[in-house]
Amino acid sequence: MSASHILVVDDEPDIRNLVKEILEDEGHEVVVAENGATARQALRDRRPDLVLLDIWMPDVDGITLLKEWGEDEGLPCPIIMMSGHGTVETAVEATRLGAYDFLEKPLSLAKLLLTVERSLEAEQLKQENVGLRRHSMPIHEPTGKSPMMQRLKEQVKRIAQHDTWVLITGEPGSGRETLARYLHMQSVRRERPFVDVAVSSIASENSARELFGSEEGGRIHYGRLEQAAGGTLFLDEVADMDLEAQSQLLGALDTGAFLRVGGTDPVSIDVRIIAATHKNLEEAVQSGDFREDLFYHLNVVPLRVPPLREHPEDVPDLLNFYVDHFVAHEKLPYRRFNVGAQNFLRNHPWYGNVRELKNLVQRLLILGAGDEVSQDEVEAALGAPELRSGDGGGDVVSFDLPLRQAREQFEKAYLEYQLHKHEGNISRMAKDVGMERTHLYRKLRSLEIEIKDRR
Structure with a gap:
């Protein structure tokens, strides 16, 4: 292999x-x-x-x-x-x-x-x-000694020994790609390529060429499947893949061969698929946005990456990991988080998960002074503008997220507020937000917002 x-x-x-x-x-x-x-x-x-x-x-x-x-x-x-x-x-x-x-x-x-x-x-x-x-640091293994993370790493090691497809779910910034790379490094394919595809960044009209390559005038463009030959193809945010590309991918992986765009001869492939998403694929299947047969293929072995707020005992280790990284790779000054700062951050909600923590550490090393990071300095750094829902609740949109994910968090917070405001009455809510009821239902489902509990 x-x-x-x-x-x-x-x-x-x-x-x-x-x-x-x-x-x-x-x-x-x-x-x-x-x-x-x-x-x-x-x-x-x-x-x-x-x-x-x-x-x-x-x-x-x-x-x-x-x-x-x-x-x-x-x-x-x-x-x-x-x-x-x-x-x-x-x-x-x-x-x-x-x-x-x-x-x-x-x-x-x-x-x-x-x-x-x-x-x-x-x-x-x-x-x-x-x-x-591209990812700014070597991938050794997910950081954390909590029982939850230890169980997850042991589960990955067991799965890595079997050449099955894997579906990784988890919130944005929680470390889905880190886990995928760790799985690849534990597998027999570790000496072969790990090729990651940001599905959401590929325009639907280019998806076939990106995945399967093309032949034109004797020139060959090798797609991601061939680049990953013998190794692992990581499909990040697979829920964003258009239906035609889903069908072509399923056919290629079922038969073990595909045609390049403009080509006539089938190309054989040997690749492991790891897919990741922060969305509920079962909901996407029900709404017709994701193929049911592809979902069942991907969901052979599901893995869930927990959000950081579910294992806050790993926050000190993550702080030390990123401090060491930025000192070694970006030549930033070494600073130590004191006990008060660490305890405060253990209780932070971490809506942006590990990515938010990483960005916070980098900001404090760049802008701070002195050998020690205090709780007051952490609180000031976290006091940057935040978007909150109108009911004064804790639905925060992190400014450390990519635009698409930040927009999705805002939409969820906004619609949660509107749903609460109208006590679960979809008709009144649709009129207030200016959406058709069918579109509103679909949006609520895609954001995993429960309706029945609000009435």
């Missing part, structure tokens, strides 16, 4: 087959191509993890293929050039075009294996660094 897929392109059959046998003995999955045409077809059939490419071939030379594959979106994977008639100029040109390395023939077995190993490791580190830059 973790074997790398390597393409060997060389017009000499003895070299082709020898390299194939050597790499297969090392546990890799190898396909071969004898010329440029078959090499192009091999890339259409499946995205490789590495290409060994001869320079001199009868139909098209390796430098031309290197240029062709590097156009538009860059090279699909590391490429090692091979030649028995190479010059310094040729090696420099190949490097300029993005080749990882240049091997001279006759090939040295030791150098071949070392170069292959290093190129695969470099590509893995490159992909990991992309994720770390």
